[in-house]
Amino acid sequence: MIVINGKKLAVGLLTVVLSMNLSIASAAQITKPTSKITANQNHQAQVIINPALIQQKAFEQNIPLYKDGAKLSKIEYEYVGNTTLVSDTSAKGPVLSALQPVKIIDVRDKGFGWYNPNNPLYDHWFDGPDTAEYSETRKSTATASHTFGITSEIISNNVGFTIGEEYSYTIKSTTPVPADKKLNVRVFQVHHKKELVYTGYDGKSYILEAEKPNGSYIQKxxxxK
Structure with missing residues (x-):
């Protein structure tokens, strides 16, 4: 199922292949996801054609109702949340580093499928007759929102994946566009998110978000006309 702004939607297949290399990334690289979609095992496509629901989703997700005189008539969602890793170097926590006195208070698993609806990887228009083809390989890194009073090592040991691991993923999609249609294709990266509640070296209490790439989803x- 896809969950967007608290609403559940069914989902469809999108090819995502991920492999892992190690690379250290700064906290500034993180793009904070604000919405969540969740996959089920069937990967069935969600198609919205109800005018009232289309208008609602267009408002929620900043989708234009009109484009060059053409009217929005259907929204499709396709998603897969699986990831395939070459190897698993993530630490199994909670395990504290020898660097003290960081105190881990709580690790909150916020689930899979988080994405930023305002930051698509790809956003392109096709004017029929045409074929909308998208195939691209991108890279993304497991990140933490900050490291105040803590180290990446301690974060990694407690969230269960390594901050700084780099993932490459390939997204492919082909869609025929009839002569009487326009098509807007948007692709989003999704993450597995965890929150870490802790007291840092400075004695202050903090909450950080750690995110691991966990797939992509496509919106049509x-x-x-």
């Missing part, structure tokens, strides 16, 4: 917005 159809317009009638």
């Amino acid at each position: 917005n159809w317009y009638n």
Whole structure:
């Protein structure tokens, strides 16, 4: 199922292949996801054609209702949340580093499928007759929102994946666009998110978010000319 702004939607297949290399990334590289989608095992496509629901989703997700006189008539969601790793170097926690006195208070698993609806990896328009083809390999890194009073090592040991691991993933999609249609294709990266509540070296209490890439999802917005 896809969950967007608290609403559950069914999902469809999107090819995502991930492999892992190690690379250290700064906290500034993180893009804070604000919405969540969740996959089920069936990967069935969600198609929205109800005008009232289309208008609601367009408002929630900043989708234009009109494009060059063409009217939004259908929204499709396709998603897969699986990831395939070459190897698993993540530490199994909670395990504290020898560097003290960091105190881990809580580790909160916020689940899979988090994404930023305002930061698509890809956003392109196709004017039929045409074929919307998208194939690209990108890289993304497991990140933490900050490291105040703590180290990346301690974060990694407690969230169960290594901050700084780099993932490459390939996304492919091919869609015929009829002559009387326009199509807007958007692709989003999704993450597995965890929150870490702790007291840092400075004695202050903090909450940080750690995120691991966990797939991609594609949105197709159809317009009638």
